[in-house]
Amino acid sequence: MGEVILTMNGIDKSFPGVHALDHVNLEVRKGEVHALMGENGAGKSTLMKVLTGIYTKDEGTITYEGKEVEFANPREAQAAGIVIVHQELNMLNHLTVAQNIFIGREMMSGKLINDKKMNEEAKKLFHKLNIDIDPTEKMGKLTVGKQQMCEIAKAISHDAKVIIFDEPSAALTEAEIDELFKIIRDLREKQLGIVYISHRMDEIKVITDRVTVMRDGGYVGTLITEDSTKDDIINMMVGRVIYEEPKTKSNVAPDAPVILKVENLNAGKMVQDVSFELHKGEILGFSGLMGAGRTETARALFGADPKESGDIYVNGKKVDIKNPMDAVKHGIGYLSEDRKQFGIVVQKSVAENSTMASLDNYMNGIFINKKKEAEVAKKYVESLSTKTPSVDQLVVNLSGGNQQKVVIAKWLVRDCDILIFDEPTRGIDVGAKSEIYHLMNELVAEGKSIIMISSEMSEILRMSDRIVVMCEGKKTGEMSISEATQENIMHAATLRN
């Protein structure tokens, strides 16, 4: 490791209602690969956005090459030599590799673009990096791995001195990762400073020199990778104060029957051989990091996405779920994480939304029985204490928490016994959150069963009777609530196999 090239000191950033960064520090040296770690929402991306000028900081200093800097936009940061290789690749699929690399700074001969020269320059660049890609190939035809190589080459061609990799390995195959690491080591050799954002513990051990851990927007500490164990890092990541009391033991009777059984479910890369059981009256928590495949599992189970293989049993009977209609027929309701897009029709009334999934029962010949609809809607508004002036109110005018209740009402009206809650409290304020929790507990007490997908550790520990942990499309852990700790959940969530 060489001298310090970049220091971020006491960086503070607030958004309305959120303290996103709380005096965070980061130091990067030349010839160093520096891991930036933390759970979802720990503030890693925000910190990098502050660095590259996408956000402006409220407090703190950024020192780069000995001078205090503040970039106005990513363009300026890039010109100074700080480049991000994004997780979502910013590629122009219809243009060639060389055209992508030199976009915005095309080589000209007179008024016309000189593609030939750009191809030659790109070729030289690839040669220097030991990358085997044809610069005249259309970007869209390359594999994700090769596209990433191009993105790296583009960064290098900008004369980068600091390269930030934002979860670079997420979409790569084993062999591609090896190649990526080779290039990163090469860059380290050339005395570049590298920030490596990743969730994968094994990679951190292999490729990085130091680790800075963030948690809930705060700076936790920096370790030397070689001198620390995986557990050290995990402890720093999860050591958060849990405000709500976690559940200590399961509320489900030991002899409760299995209401839903999923065996070897496969659907693409994100759902591989997932098996689990859901008992009557149970809240089964699905934990994992972003992109673990939990939502994909739920969608495949619900028939929203096609599945390749796997058996589903409801009440011990094997069922064939090809589409959401089949799922609903078998009493499964899905409450999407994206309410606005999939859960409710915001420009319709509370009553209309409530009967959306069970209109057949509220018909009078070919007309909707408005009176019956209003009655059932009223019933659930009362039992769920939904705050709305009337059942004729448009859902768009309700708060997030009350919208969620309308979605719940929709599935209760349909008489679903199995409810899949995908991030049930996302975008809901604290008060309404505990109401939703209360409601979920009441539902299971009445004999409904719940699968709860949540990215919030505290929510998982507070609500679940049992916990399934996923990582990269595979189930990597299953535990009862009495065995579960933040540490062993995080362990399973970062297991890569």
Next chain:
Amino acid sequence: MGKNEKKGNVFTNNPLVRAIGTQKIVVVLVIILLALLFSIMSPSFRKYATVVSIFDYSYYISFMAIGVTFALITGGVDLSIGTGMIASGLVGGYLITHQGMPVIVGMLASIVLGLLFGLFNALLIAVLDLPPFIGTLGTMMVARGLGSILTGGMSITWPAASVPQGWFRSIFKLTIGNVKFPLGFIIVILVVIIMSTFLNRSRPGRYIIAIGSNKEATRLSGINVVKWQSLAYIISGLFTGIAGIAYAATFQAVAPGTGAGLELDAIAGAIIGGTSMTGGYGTIAGTLLGVFVMSLLKTGLPFIGLQANWQQIITGLVLIIAVLIDVLKNSKRA
């Protein structure tokens, strides 16, 4: 990660085929087949006059189509080119025949009005972020009404070929003695060469393609997407004005309140020529070929006894097949 996999077959791996593009070769084959079919089925189709007539029909569609190709490549569309073209033709002709202005002034007025429609679309779509379909649909209606109002609801006749002021008609159809030369075709070819070079070899052209490919990525590359997206609609407007002149030169009169629907012929031509409806890909030469398919169908079908309604059906089917090819090509890539 392996070596570069070779995809395709002998045909698509042929360097010449790759350079020209499969779609264009298919379209050329379709044109030849159609021409053969019409010639065999109708002896009167095999006349020089018919060829001139096919060209005649192609000019105004060609200009509209070349312009709209730029809007399509950004991932948008321009529905205002049909009524915009008529409005341009009306206003230009009105200045000449009712205000006694020189023909060249009328032509310039047509182009300026076209440009104004383009600017208006650019403002709506690139600056104010309206969906292209909605923004240009509004402009389409505005143009239709505006053309009628500005000319007092009258049909406008540009000077006839027989009078000295009718010289502009010779730009497109030069008559020497008894022989008519489709001079407009040479002009169209020149425009195609210029606009192809602009699209493929200039920075603005490259950025217009980039926006259609991935607008956000283009923006993050530090490129002024508002400016270049605007330019695409301004180009579309410019060619709307030029098409107005071509339309006036081809037909006896320009009638107010018409033009709606003509944009679809141009858009269909561009799509048949391989321009992607989702943006990011398109060629001007392909567009011209697509326009020829449209023009050939328009002129040729009556010769084999299929009248207007059948033309609509067949043209519609050809368009669907062309887009289907695009869709299948894309789904295979994914």
